Amino acid sequence: MSDERRKGDAPPETGDGPETDAATAADAGTAGDTTTAGDTTTAGDAALADDDGQPLATIDSFPTELPLLPLRGSVVLPLAMAPLIIGQERSLKLIDDVMQGPRLVAVACQRSPDEPASALDEIHTIGTIATVHQLRRLPDGSVRIVVQGLERIRVERLTQSEPFMRARIARHPESIYDETETEALGRAVRDQFAELVALVPELPDVLASAVETLDDLEPVAYVIGATAPLDAAQRQQLLEIDDVKGKLQLLLDVMNRELSIRRLGRKIASDAEQEMTKAQREYFLRQQQKAIQKELGEGDSGDAALDDLRERLAGLDLHDDVRKEVDRELRRLGHVPEASPEHGVIRTFLEWIGDLPWNVPTGGAIDVVHAREVLDADHHGLDRVKDRIIEYLAVRKLRRDRGLAETEEGAAEPILCLVGPPGTGKTSLGQSVARALGRKFVRISLGGVDDESEIRGHRRTYIGAMPGRIIQAFRRTAASDPIFMLDEVDKLGRGMRGDPSAALLEVLDPAQNGTFTDTYLGVPFDLSKVLFICTANDASTIARPLLDRMETITIPGYTEAEKVAIARRFLLPRQVRANGLVQDEVGIDDDVIRAVVREYTREAGVRGLDRTVARLCRKIAQRIATDTTTHVDVAPDALKEWLGPPRHRPESAERTDRAGVATGLAWTPVGGEILFVEAAILPRGTGRLILTGSLGDVMQESVQAGLSYVRHRNTAIGVPDDAFEGKDVHVHVPAGAIPKDGPSAGVTMVTALVSAATGRLVRSDVAMTGEISLRGKVLPVGGIKEKVLGAHRAGIKHIILPKGNRDDVDEVDPVLRREIEFVLADTVEDVLAAALLPIAEDATAAVSAP
Numbered sequence: 001m002s003d004e005r006r007k008g009d010a011p012p013e014t015g016d017g018p019e020t021d022a023a024t025a026a027d028a029g030t031a032g033d034t035t036t037a038g039d040t041t042t043a044g045d046a047a048l049a050d051d052d053g054q055p056l057a058t059i060d061s062f063p064t065e066l067p068l069l070p071l072r073g074s075v076v077l078p079l080a081m082a083p084l085i086i087g088q089e090r091s092l093k094l095i096d097d098v099m100q101g102p103r104l105v106a107v108a109c110q111r112s113p114d115e116p117a118s119a120l121d122e123i124h125t126i127g128t129i130a131t132v133h134q135l136r137r138l139p140d141g142s143v144r145i146v147v148q149g150l151e152r153i154r155v156e157r158l159t160q161s162e163p164f165m166r167a168r169i170a171r172h173p174e175s176i177y178d179e180t181e182t183e184a185l186g187r188a189v190r191d192q193f194a195e196l197v198a199l200v201p202e203l204p205d206v207l208a209s210a211v212e213t214l215d216d217l218e219p220v221a222y223v224i225g226a227t228a229p230l231d232a233a234q235r236q237q238l239l240e241i242d243d244v245k246g247k248l249q250l251l252l253d254v255m256n257r258e259l260s261i262r263r264l265g266r267k268i269a270s271d272a273e274q275e276m277t278k279a280q281r282e283y284f285l286r287q288q289q290k291a292i293q294k295e296l297g298e299g300d301s302g303d304a305a306l307d308d309l310r311e312r313l314a315g316l317d318l319h320d321d322v323r324k325e326v327d328r329e330l331r332r333l334g335h336v337p338e339a340s341p342e343h344g345v346i347r348t349f350l351e352w353i354g355d356l357p358w359n360v361p362t363g364g365a366i367d368v369v370h371a372r373e374v375l376d377a378d379h380h381g382l383d384r385v386k387d388r389i390i391e392y393l394a395v396r397k398l399r400r401d402r403g404l405a406e407t408e409e410g411a412a413e414p415i416l417c418l419v420g421p422p423g424t425g426k427t428s429l430g431q432s433v434a435r436a437l438g439r440k441f442v443r444i445s446l447g448g449v450d451d452e453s454e455i456r457g458h459r460r461t462y463i464g465a466m467p468g469r470i471i472q473a474f475r476r477t478a479a480s481d482p483i484f485m486l487d488e489v490d491k492l493g494r495g496m497r498g499d500p501s502a503a504l505l506e507v508l509d510p511a512q513n514g515t516f517t518d519t520y521l522g523v524p525f526d527l528s529k530v531l532f533i534c535t536a537n538d539a540s541t542i543a544r545p546l547l548d549r550m551e552t553i554t555i556p557g558y559t560e561a562e563k564v565a566i567a568r569r570f571l572l573p574r575q576v577r578a579n580g581l582v583q584d585e586v587g588i589d590d591d592v593i594r595a596v597v598r599e600y601t602r603e604a605g606v607r608g609l610d611r612t613v614a615r616l617c618r619k620i621a622q623r624i625a626t627d628t629t630t631h632v633d634v635a636p637d638a639l640k641e642w643l644g645p646p647r648h649r650p651e652s653a654e655r656t657d658r659a660g661v662a663t664g665l666a667w668t669p670v671g672g673e674i675l676f677v678e679a680a681i682l683p684r685g686t687g688r689l690i691l692t693g694s695l696g697d698v699m700q701e702s703v704q705a706g707l708s709y710v711r712h713r714n715t716a717i718g719v720p721d722d723a724f725e726g727k728d729v730h731v732h733v734p735a736g737a738i739p740k741d742g743p744s745a746g747v748t749m750v751t752a753l754v755s756a757a758t759g760r761l762v763r764s765d766v767a768m769t770g771e772i773s774l775r776g777k778v779l780p781v782g783g784i785k786e787k788v789l790g791a792h793r794a795g796i797k798h799i800i801l802p803k804g805n806r807d808d809v810d811e812v813d814p815v816l817r818r819e820i821e822f823v824l825a826d827t828v829e830d831v832l833a834a835a836l837l838p839i840a841e842d843a844t845a846a847v848s849a850p
Contacts, residue, residue, distance in 0.1 A: 066106040066129065067094045068155065068165040073113040075235035076128045078149045079219055080226040086143040088116065094164035095135070095143055103132040106169050107147065108155055109236050118161065125155045126172060126240045149222075152239060174218055175243045185248045186217040192255040193224050199262040203227065221247040229258055268292060306333070309350055317359040322523045326353055345460055352467060352521065355475045361529065362479040363439045366397040371436035378432040379425055380566045385418065385553050389433055392531075415508045417489070417534040417547075420555030421671040421786075423605020426535040427487060433533065434483035442473045447488035452498025455507065457520035467520040470507060474525075481529040489546070490536035501543040508532055508549045537669040556785035557604030557671045559792060559813055560597055567593045571610045572617075579617040586620055587633030588613075595636040599646035602793050604671025604786070616642060657764070660756030662835065664748030665769040665791055665799070666740070667783030672790025674767055675745060678732045679752040685728030693733030696741025703731050705774055706750040709828060710757065713776060717832055723757040744781035746772035747800065747831045760836045767791045768800035768831060776828040780804030788812050792820060800825055800834055 069091065076082045086095055098105045108127030110117045117123050134146040153169045160166035194208040207227055214220045225238045225247070234254060241247045268291040313326055329346050336343045371393050375386045398404075418426040427443065434441035449455070449469075458465035466472070473484070486508075492501045506512050513527035536542060539552055558566065568590065576586055593613075601608040619642055620632045634642060664675040689707060691700055707729060710719055731749065733740055747770040755762050769787055771779040780802040791799055797819075801809065803826040809817070825831045 062151075062171060063102075063104060064170070065159055065166060065168050066104055067098055068106045068108065068123070068158070068167040069094060070110045070117040070123050070165070071107055072110055073232050075109045075232055075239060076107045076130055076147060076149045077222045077226050077235060077239060078128055078151055079222045080149045081133070081146060082149070083144060083146050085138075086145060090162070090164040092141075092143060095132070095145060097164070098132055099135060105130055105132060105147070106153060106155065106167055107149075109232060117165075120155065120158050120167075123155065124236055124240070126236075127153055127155055127169075128239070129153050129169065174247075182217060182245045182248065185245060185252065186220055189220065189224060189248050189251050189255070192252060192259060193228065196228065196255055196259055196262070199259065199266065200229075217244050217248065221251060224251050224255075228255060230254055264295065268295065309347075309354060312354045313350065316354065318353075319358075319524065319526075322353070322358070325523050326350065349460060349521070352471075352475070353523075356471065356525070357474060357478050357480045358525075360479055361481045363437050363481050366393050366400070366437065368393050368397060371433075374436035375429075375432055378435075379429060380569060381558060381562045382425065382429065382555060385429065385555065388416065388551075388553060389436075393437070415510070415532045415534065415550045417536060417539070417542075417550035417552045418555055419490075419536045419539045419552055421537060421557055421604035421669065423603065423607035423610075424555045424557055425605075426555060427485060430483055430485040430533045430535075433531070437483065437531075439531070440477045440479045440482040441485070442477045442482045443485040443487055444469050444473055445487045446500070447491035448493055449500050450493030450495035450497065452500050452503045453519070455500045455503035457518040460520055460522070465520055467518045468503075470516070470527075471518045471521065471525065480526065481531075484530045484532050486532060486534045488536065489534045490538050490541045492543075499543075501546045504546055505549065508534070508546065510549075554785065557789045558606060559789065559815055560594065561815055563597045563601075563606055563609055564590050564593045566606050567597075567609055567613055571606065571613050575610070575614045575617045578614070579621045581617060581621055581624070585624055585631055586617065587631060588616060591636045592634050592639070595639055596643075598793075599639070599648055600643055602648040604789060612643065657761070659759045659761055660752055662748045662751040662755060662762045663764075663767040663796070664745045665767050665787035666742070666745070667786050672783065672786035672788065674790060674794045674796065675740070675748065676734055677745065677748045677752040678734070679749075679756040680730045680732075681724065681756050682728040682730060683726075685726060687724070687726065688728045690728060690730040691732075692730070693736045694739045695733060696739060698743050699733075699741050699745055702743055702746040702772070703749050706746055706753055706772060709750060709772065709774060709776055710753050712774075713828075714757075717754055717829060719754060719757045729753070743771040743779075744769045744783075746770060747778055747825070747828065750828055751831060751835050754832055755836060758836075760838070762835050763798070763837060765795070765797040766800065766835050767794075767796045767798075768835060770800070770802040770805075770825065770831070772828060778802045778804075778825045778827060778831060780808075784808035785812055788816055788820065792816055797821065798823060798834075800831055802826075 071084070074082070074084075086092055094105070106127055107130050108123045108125070111122055111124060115122075128149040129151050130147040130149050132145050132147055134144075136144045138144060152172045152174070154172040156168045156170055158165060158167050190208075190211055193211055197203045197205060197208045211220055211223055214223065221238070221244060225235060228251065230238070234250070238247055238250055241250065268288050310330060313330070318326065329350055333343065333346045333350065336346065368390060372386065372390055375389065379386070418429065420426060430443070431441050453468060455468045455470060457468035457471060474480070474482075486504075489504070492504075494501070506516055507527060510528065513530075515524035516527045517524050534550060539547065539554075542550075572586070572588060572593075573583070576583055593609075596612050596616075597609060600612050603609070616634060620634075623629055623632050640646070660679045660681075662677050664677055666673050666675040689704065691703055695703070707724075710717065711724060714721060714723065731752070733745075747768050750772060751762060751768065754760070769781055769784075771781055773779060784801065784805050785808065788799060798821045800823045803824045806824055809822050809824075823830075823834045825834065
């Protein structure tokens with residue numbers, strides 16, 4: 001026999017894979033003394049002769065003691081040839097000793113293949129005496145041998161353990177058997193083996209002929225046992241059975257089971273081939289699965305599921321174009337085999353069609369009065385927003401009541417965009433609208449979305465393709481007319497995968513969204529019945545074409561009085577319930593809430609106020625839970641004990657108590673804020689202009705323009721001629737870690753420069769905003785409502801605005817107009833006259849009104 005495994009040998013029992021010397025030797029050196037490189041096999045007449053055609057070796061003088069070689073997961077049967085890889089050091093020494101004598105060795109299978117055997121109780125006592133025919137040393141130091149099983153033996157005891165095992169052995173022949181019954185059993189085994197050889201391509205036909213030529217049934221049992229698909233445990237059982245009849249019965253049982261599996265596999269293959277057409281042969285495995293299900297009596301569940309899908313699609317109220325596409329895909333699905341990837345793509349597409357609400361409105365009759373009551377109950381203030389929503393509902397109600405077509409030109413529902421700082425109630429307002437209309441509410445966040453496919457979906461040909469977020473939201477709501485909130489539309493990204501803001505144009509355009517086509521679906525879906533509400537913090541970052549589709553409603557923030565009312569009506573009752581309290585246990589009055597608003601939560605919205613009220617309620621709950629107190633009062637002057645030191649203090653008077661400091665107003669996405677500008681004139685300079693405070697390009701240009709104006713008009717505004725001669729000018733805006741930009745700080749820059757040059761103080765209760773020209777004109781700016789709210793939060797009583805912003809003052813809350821005096825300036829001289837104190841006045845007069 002050659003070193004390589006013969007054609008027809010079965011796969012390795014140990015699971016080591018292909019017979020490679022290095023791999024098998026490594027395995028042998030780690031898991032046990034030895035391991036086989038292939039099955040213990042006998043092919044054809046190899047069971048009766050060696051590689052040279054000589055008769056098998058026999059034992060002239062049976063030894064009573066031999067070296068014992070434990071085998072890991074393998075059994076060498078009598079008459080069988082088996083290649084082995086020797087890797088353990090003690091096994092190598094054993095082989096070296098065997099090769100110096102008659103080359104006889106006792107082989108026995110270990111009881112556990114995981115650990116090397118070191119004692120007799122770890123080895124099966126029934127084994128085989130074998131002779132070593134070939135030996136080949138491998139480059140890695142291991143040895144490959146070919147052994148031939150000769151005779152069954154019993155291992156009686158170990159006579160040596162080191163450097164390798166030696167054992168006392170004895171012959172263990174099979175018992176005498178009844179010829180008639182055993183001969184019948186042997187004939188059945190031969191017939192079963194011949195059929196198995198015919199069914200198993202790996203077994204050559206010569207094996208069946210070789211078995212037929214054997215007269216004695218004992219070699220028949222061992223030859224079949226060495227070639228039939230038996231595992232190591234079954235081969236060891238075959239070796240240990242004493243009578244030939246038992247051996248043959250075991251082989252008959254094993255082959256009967258194997259033949260049943262092989263026959264069924266052939267039948268499945270035959271049935272599948274008969275059912276398949278020429279175009280379907282590539283899907284052979286799927287047809288086999290069908291045949292297996294048929295044999296098991298499970299039936300074809302796929303057909304039933306497909307029938308259910310057809311019924312569901314037939315019951316949908318689809319447009320003619322959509323119905324045509326669905327019918328076409330259903331016909332394709334019937335002709336595409338289930339094994340084809342196209343089958344899954346079509347099936348998933350049709351399931352999406354069946355899950356969408358094509359014409360499933362949920363809104364009932366519109367009650368305008370009830371809608372207003374719901375909006376007022378859920379939100380304090382926001383009258384302009386509420387009025388616009390009520391206007392929409394009134395128009396919608398009249399058109400329905402008078403039978404006017406919804407698709408008539410100009411009848412499309414508007415796209416509202418609520419723009420304002422965080423915490424001003426934009427998202428919750430959409431929920432209130434849905435409750436007022438009796439519609440379902442759905443919200444998707446667009447912040448950070450930079451892929452057009454997130455809006456419009458992926459092509460169905462892509463792996464894992466699915467519709468965009470718009471269509472996915474409709475499947476979740478199961479309604480064709482929900483209130484659809486697109487949150488954070490100003491934070492859409494734009495990357496290499498397209499522009500999602502451009503994809504939203506079709507969604508939000510009333511003239512187009514009646515036939516919105518998702519890339520995945522490929523059919524139009526009607527969005528015209530949807531009331532879209534968008535939210536944003538900064539409208540300036542929204543793409544202009546997208547902003548053009550929207551009606552922008554600004555929510556600048558809440559006044560102090562509105563925050564107190566919101567906390568009293570909504571925040572405090574909610575936090576009382578959330579913290580396990582009842583209203584009678586909590587003593588928080590309006591004065592406490594007002595103090596919290598002024599000193600702890602300077603913001604445009606009410607999120608920080610909500611968190612602070614929650615903190616107070618938790619502390620009250622702690623006192624009630626640990627004491628016998630049934631009511632806890634919180635006093636305004638004791639807030640420091642409850643909440644710690646105040647986070648915000650009026651600082652305008654402190655900042656403007658010296659020349660060169662002016663208070664400006666700035667707009668931010670989170671609301672209006674006050675902004676301090678500091679100017680200093682440095683002697684012994686070179687005329688440089690030093691700018692610090694993370695100023696943007698536009699703000700730097702405002703400083704340069706302001707300085708040029710002051711130098712040009714110095715006489716008219718009272719600045720000495722030599723105020724800047726040979727000196728450096730340093731302009732700084734505190735909070736240097738925060739980038740700042742924009743033109744509206746121009747008047748503040750000029751005021752600070754003039755104050756520094758003349759020594760005149762700026763009034764501490766005055767704040768200003770406005771852009772300047774080089775000729776001294778004060779130009780209008782935006783964000784007036786937000787800036788006025790920010791100034792009010794900071795305690796400012798007088799605000800200087802450009803004359804061109806007169807109409808914006810009318811939009812300010814009446815309460816603020818009563819508490820704040822507005823000065824409208826047309827020129828820089830008007831600003832300076834209202835902002836600067838006379839040079840003779842003491843700094844203590846900085847608190848007087850302009």
